[in-house]
Amino acid sequence: MLPGFGLTLGYTILYVSLIVLVPLSAAFLRSAELGPEKFLKVVSTPRVLASLELSFGASLVAALVNGVFGFIIAWALVRQRFPGRGLVDAIIDLPFALPTAVAGIALTALYSPNGWIGGLLAPWGLKIAYTRLGVVIALAFVSLPFVVRTLQPVLGELDQEVERAAETLGASRWQTLLWVVLPSVWPALLTGVALGFSRAVGEYGSVIFIAGNIPKLTEIAPLMIMTKLEQYQYAQATAIAVVMLVASFALMLGINGLQLWAQGRKRAR
Amino acid sequence: MIRQSQIPEELGRYAILIVALVYLIGLVAMPLVVVFAEAFAKGIVAYVHALRDPFALAAMRLTLLTAAVAVPLNLVFGIAAAWSIAKFEFRGKNALTTLIDLPFAVSPVISGLIYVLIFGANGWLGPWLARHDIHIIFAVPGIILATTFVTSPFVARELIPLMQSQGNDEEETALSLGASGWQCFWLVTLPNIRWGLLSGVLLCNARAMGEFGAVSVVSGHIRGLTNTLPLHIEILNSEYNYVGAFASASILAMLALVTLIAKTLLEMRHPELRTGQMRHA
Numbered sequence: 001m002l003p004g005f006g007l008t009l010g011y012t013i014l015y016v017s018l019i020v021l022v023p024l025s026a027a028f029l030r031s032a033e034l035g036p037e038k039f040l041k042v043v044s045t046p047r048v049l050a051s052l053e054l055s056f057g058a059s060l061v062a063a064l065v066n067g068v069f070g071f072i073i074a075w076a077l078v079r080q081r082f083p084g085r086g087l088v089d090a091i092i093d094l095p096f097a098l099p100t101a102v103a104g105i106a107l108t109a110l111y112s113p114n115g116w117i118g119g120l121l122a123p124w125g126l127k128i129a130y131t132r133l134g135v136v137i138a139l140a141f142v143s144l145p146f147v148v149r150t151l152q153p154v155l156g157e158l159d160q161e162v163e164r165a166a167e168t169l170g171a172s173r174w175q176t177l178l179w180v181v182l183p184s185v186w187p188a189l190l191t192g193v194a195l196g197f198s199r200a201v202g203e204y205g206s207v208i209f210i211a212g213n214i215p216k217l218t219e220i221a222p223l224m225i226m227t228k229l230e231q232y233q234y235a236q237a238t239a240i241a242v243v244m245l246v247a248s249f250a251l252m253l254g255i256n257g258l259q260l261w262a263q264g265r266k267r268a269r
Numbered sequence: 270m271i272r273q274s275q276i277p278e279e280l281g282r283y284a285i286l287i288v289a290l291v292y293l294i295g296l297v298a299m300p301l302v303v304v305f306a307e308a309f310a311k312g313i314v315a316y317v318h319a320l321r322d323p324f325a326l327a328a329m330r331l332t333l334l335t336a337a338v339a340v341p342l343n344l345v346f347g348i349a350a351a352w353s354i355a356k357f358e359f360r361g362k363n364a365l366t367t368l369i370d371l372p373f374a375v376s377p378v379i380s381g382l383i384y385v386l387i388f389g390a391n392g393w394l395g396p397w398l399a400r401h402d403i404h405i406i407f408a409v410p411g412i413i414l415a416t417t418f419v420t421s422p423f424v425a426r427e428l429i430p431l432m433q434s435q436g437n438d439e440e441e442t443a444l445s446l447g448a449s450g451w452q453c454f455w456l457v458t459l460p461n462i463r464w465g466l467l468s469g470v471l472l473c474n475a476r477a478m479g480e481f482g483a484v485s486v487v488s489g490h491i492r493g494l495t496n497t498l499p500l501h502i503e504i505l506n507s508e509y510n511y512v513g514a515f516a517s518a519s520i521l522a523m524l525a526l527v528t529l530i531a532k533t534l535l536e537m538r539h540p541e542l543r544t545g546q547m548r549h550a
Contacts, residue, residue, distance in 0.1 A: 002450075003453075004352060004450055008349040009357070009359070012354075019414075019417060019418050019421055020418065023387060024375070024383055026383050026393065027386060072285055076286050092293075094298075097475050097526075098300075098479070098521075099481060101518070102499070105304075105502060109511075110303050115303075116303065117295060137296070141300070144297065198374060202375065202376025204482035222379070225376075225378050226485070226486065241378075248374045252370070252374045
């Protein structure tokens with residue numbers, strides 16, 4: 001039996017309680033002071049409701065788009081050999097490492113009507129910065145690594161013999177992809193998309209610059225909390241926060257379940 | 270036999286690669302390039318001038334101070350948490366692990382808000398703090414607290430799977446040979462986990478220096494006093510001082526690049542670290 005169990009566990013529990021548990025429970029206790037009726041009234045005002053819808057809706061769109069493109073990127077990285085592959089692989093993690101404020105102003109500069117990419121699209125009447133599309137772009141940026149990094153190891157472990165067998169039996173490439181590859185990577189793809197979604201829902205820094213923050217149109221929920229705080233409406237800010245916390249914790253439990261499912265299937269194979 | 274599908278197959282390969290690269294370049298690589306292009310848009314003199322601004326320098330100092338407190342706190346916490354969770358079996362272990370991960374699931378703005386609810390003027394401890402003239406919210410301690418919350422899982426997350434995979438055998442041998450608990454930790458465990466520890470500290474530090482939302486809530490945005498580098502970027506950007514904003518952003522972008530390169534090199538030389546963490550931010 002190793003020593004130090006009491007000391008390290010005691011310290012861990014004390015630290016987590018002081019830094020995480022007590023502050024988080026403050027949010028729940030303070031919002032309870034509102035009472036259920038007022039609580040519902042706060043979170044169902046049109047402006048707050050619109051911000052919640054945008055945060056969850058745009059995050060879902062961004063996560064799903066990344067589900068498609070993240071799959072393609074992971075596929076290229078695992079199955080193909082091309083010059084600069086190591087560099088491409090390393091750059092996937094950039095959204096993890098780049099501070100959100102930096103990503104925010106850079107994406108805005110890039111996608112605004114006089115930016116490098118925004119300028120190309122403006123003549124076609126496509127506006128990205130200061131629209132909901134801009135919110136989706138920023139959320140796609142922050143959630144991309146989750147999808148790619150979850151898929152990569154699973155794609156790497158696939159037995160390519162099975163795919164060759166399917167093709168020998170006359171399956172087209174699309175049929176092989178749809179009926180052989182996708183069923184084996186499905187849990188990982190779903191986990192990656194869920195992780196990306198969960199990260200995107202709470203995102204603040206990379207979004208507020210590109211969003212333009214027009215009430216009821218491009219205001220995300222974390223910005224709503226910020227706005228209420230600046231107006232000293234602490235109870236209202238806390239109520240919105242509690243809605244988001246409950247959603248985040250539910251997502252976290254769901255993702256844990258997904259990961260267990262994926263592991264169970266891996267063992268069964 | 271020549272398979273008739275061979276030519277479309279080649280085309281398909283290129284199509285996949287091109288789609289993957291275009292998406293990555295437009296979404297991830299170009300923002301990084303833009304940071305440096307905008308920072309040097311008016312030449313190197315303007316860039317250096319922007320970085321030598323007293324408020325920029327004060328923001329850098331505060332960012333360094335914040336990381337210098339938050340990272341060591343979470344380093345010690347990470348080691349303690351990993352030791353208890355990876356080396357021992359106890360009831361409630363999964364619950365504790367989930368609790369450690371919790372800050373990753375919380376929106377940055379909420380991470381700041383919860384400290385306002387405790388230490389703010391209307392918070393639980395607000396009146397008591399005011400009577401004793403202690404400033405936490407809209408002051409440096411609040412910034413450090415919020416940063417510590419946001420970055421608390423990084424080291425623990427890296428070390429727990431690593432120490433679990435290494436098992437207890439080496440430590441038990443050392444103990445049976447007469448080593449004390451501390452000797453066992455310093456001479457056996459620490460050398461075994463040092464690269465994982467370094468990787469965790471790097472990620473923790475990058476996030477601590479770059480945190481924006483949580484710090485924004487508790488800072489009060491007082492120039493020269495409670496502005497960290499990311500908050501300084503926001504202020505300059507809202508004043509249309511783009512060279513200044515992107516010059517400061519370039520410092521943080523370089524930090525991100527150094528972190529990424531170091532992490533990539535670490536994982537190349539120590540593949541066992543790859544299993545650690547990647548599923549977070």
